Structure formats: C-alpha cells, structure tokens
Amino acid sequence: MAVAGKETPRERYRAQLRAEIKARAWEQIAAAGAPGLSLNAIAKQMGMSGPALYRYFASRDELITELIRDAYRSLADTIGTAAGSGADLAGLGRTLRAWALDDRQRYYLIYGTPVPGYHAPDDVTAIASEIMETLLDAAQSAGAAAESPDDGHPDARLEAHLAQHRQWTAGHPAEPAALRRALLFWTRLHGLLSLELAGHFTGMGLDPAELYDSELRHLSQ
Amino acid sequence: MAVAGKETPRERYRAQLRAEIKARAWEQIAAAGAPGLSLNAIAKQMGMSGPALYRYFASRDELITELIRDAYRSLADTIGTAAGSGADLAGLGRTLRAWALDDRQRYYLIYGTPVPGYHAPDDVTAIASEIMETLLDAAQSAGAAAESPDDGHPDARLEAHLAQHRQWTAGHPAEPAALRRALLFWTRLHGLLSLELAGHFTGMGLDPAELYDSELRHLSQ
DNA sequence: TGTACATCAGTGAACGCGCGTTCACTGATGTAC
C-alpha cells in the first residue's frame, strides 16, 4: 500500500484514470442502469480504445464491484459524518433520504434488484455493519431521551427475537428497545425510499417527503 | 374481443403459444433477471426459429410489458381473492408476503429497480389502484374494530395531508385514519419485503418472518 | 549528463458471441363456391 505523498507520477496517473473511468461508469449507469454498463462505451467516451481499460480494471465485473463498494462507502461516510456532527435519528433519516435522492442509481446498486448469480464481495458486509452501528448508537441515545416508538406498546416478542440474534449488532451494547428502534428505522425508511424512487407515489398524487417526515416523527417520538 | 367458446382452432392455438412464450420468458427471467430476457433464447428453447416469435409479440418490449401487466394482475387477483375470503389487514399482509416469496422476479417486475427510460403502460395504474382499494376496504374495517396503529397518537399532520390528496383513493370513502393505516401497511411491508428478497437480512442473522409478523401485529392493533 | 535497458500505457486487429429485427419464401390450414 503506497504512502500518500510518496506516489510516483505513474501511480498518480493510474489513480486518476481509474477515477475517471469510474466517473464515466456512473454517468452510463445513470443513463441506462447498471445492466447497460459497457467498458467499450466508456472507452469511447474517454477517447480511448476498448482494450486500454484493461490496464485499469481486470474485467467489467471488477469495475461494477468497485462501484458497489464505493456506493457502500459513500453511504457509510455520509451517515457517519452526520452522526459525528451530532445528528439524532431523525437527522440520520433525513441524511439517508438526501443521499438516496442525490443519486438513485447509487442507491439501487446497494438496495435495488439483485442480479441473479452475482455475489457482492465480503468486505462490503463490513461497511454495512458500520452503518448499522451508527444507527444503533443513535437509537440508543434516542431511547434514553424518548419513549418507545410505539407509545408504550413495545413488541416484546420482536425484542426477544432481536436479543437472541445479535450477530448484526457486532457487539454493540444497545438495549433491546434500541435494537428494535434501529431496525424499524431501517426497514420503514427503505420502504418509503424504494417506493418513492421507483415512482410509485407519483401516480397517487402524494408527497413522499410528507410520508417520510411522518415516519421520522413517529420513529423519534 | 372474442367470446369464450367461439374461438376458432387457430385462435386457440395462438393463445396457447403466446402463453407458452410467456412461460418460457418467466423461466428466463428467474434465471437471469429481466435484463437477460432474450427472444432468440426463448425461441431456441421452444425449438423454433427466432423470427417465429414475431407472429405473437411485436417486439421484446411488448413481451416485457405483457409480463408486467400479468404481474400486476396476479397481485391484484391474489390480494382480491384473499379479501373476498374474509381476510383482514394482517391476512392481506401475509398474502402479500407469500405472493412475493413465491416468485421474486415477478415482485421485482413491479417493485424492483426501474429501467431508465421505460414507462409502464397506462392500464397497469388501474390495476394498482384496484389493489389500493382492496387495502382501503380492509383498513376501514380494521379502523372500526381497533385502535389506531400508533396507540392513540395519530399523526394529525399526515392525516391532513392524506385527506387533501385523495386522488389515489379513487373515490373510496375511507376515513383519514384508514387512509393512513393502509399507506403505512403498504410502505412498511414493502420495506421489509424488498430488503428480505434482496438478502439484506441474511448477513444479519435475523428471521425476516419474525420482523414481518411484528409489523403486522403493530399495524393490526 | 548521457546512454542502455526495463517498464508500462495504449493501439488495432481479431475472435466468438448474441442480440433484435426485416424480408422473401414455403407449406400447411382454413374458407368460399
């Protein structure tokens, strides 16, 4: 691993070109979705021949994997930064929606329809649990300051299940109520986001922001 | 439109072949997702030449559109039948999950990542509101028998928003609380389903059925 | 500072493949008198 500042010009150039390839790849994905990603098309857009890209990525699959990794990293960093700035659960929720709306294809790369046969690399699961830990932190803080998200009707059965299956909490010391709150946060907001991004509310005349805010209020109460 | 029983043998044969093409199309989609659908591959599988299929579908796009229509119809019929058999909201929720798990690609055709540039035909929105009406019926009945899904903390702001944007209810006489309940049902269950189908819970060691049941209990209380 | 060599970016040709779609045509099935 090269130490920053000690890169040779060649290394710098390589990194720069890899970055540009990825940038063009995102543009293509934005235009035609991930299945429409083509190495040849990227090369043409950069004024290079197709095979040239193989100096930078071993295959189309490796490029896509890298984009998925970047998408996860982007989300983890965005959520992590917001939490670091003192955002509470509701703030993280707003951050999540802003992140999703900022680039829906980036969202879809993580949470969209999975490609049959494709398996994400192992290291992204580490990033995924990094995100979960941030949520658990926020949920734990929220739990200290507020009542349960269901107004005193905590779901004992769910909390028992969550308490017994804590692999996903990665040793996080959150209480059962906080586990539950973090999970509800995650699943409910993704429900709204995926329906909104796919346009399922537009035909209904509803304002997705209003629905989203409502769930945030409910989760924070 | 041909009257049933008055079809000529040729019409019958046409209908039969269209059905077989669609059946093979579903198999292909199950194996490689919707982007991997190929008319030539279907033809080969049926022992025919590629161009032969153009007697039955004008283009690949028309075939996909037809599959989407069928997916919507399947969901509307399944939910409608359950409601007709006296299922309450929780029952419809279980029906929804069973339908989704029965064929995830069928679910994705409706609720998965949209293909940029593709627009679903108008008539599917009619089917979509048919589904919503079924939900509104059930939510209205539930409202008469139970308390609000948030235990007496109804979200006045959300209900006001919903009451002011009732295009999606298509003239349904549901009360504001029922509108809200139906929408929460829809968005929360889809959040769980989309995460479950994409495998986002498998790495966490959680049982999606448990989470789903928890939301159903909450929505029905 | 200058020369000899190694490294590496990028090219162009080629391979093999599959795609959607069109077209002119053959042969079977149905219809009309």
Next chain:
DNA sequence: TGTACATCAGTGAACGCGCGTTCACTGATGTAC
C-alpha cells in the same frame, strides 16, 4: 364433396450492431549505471 383461393405459421438468410476479452505490437516514460 371437391376444387380454387386466401390466410397465416414458421423458416432461413441476412443486416447491423455491440459486447467482453486476447494478443502482438508501438511508442513513450521512467530507472540504473
């Protein structure tokens, strides 16, 4: 019932395209003495 004609399913060849990927090669950039 039998003949003449129209309808229609399916074929095979072809078009034009783009894809991922390999390979041998050129030319520029960097390194070592």
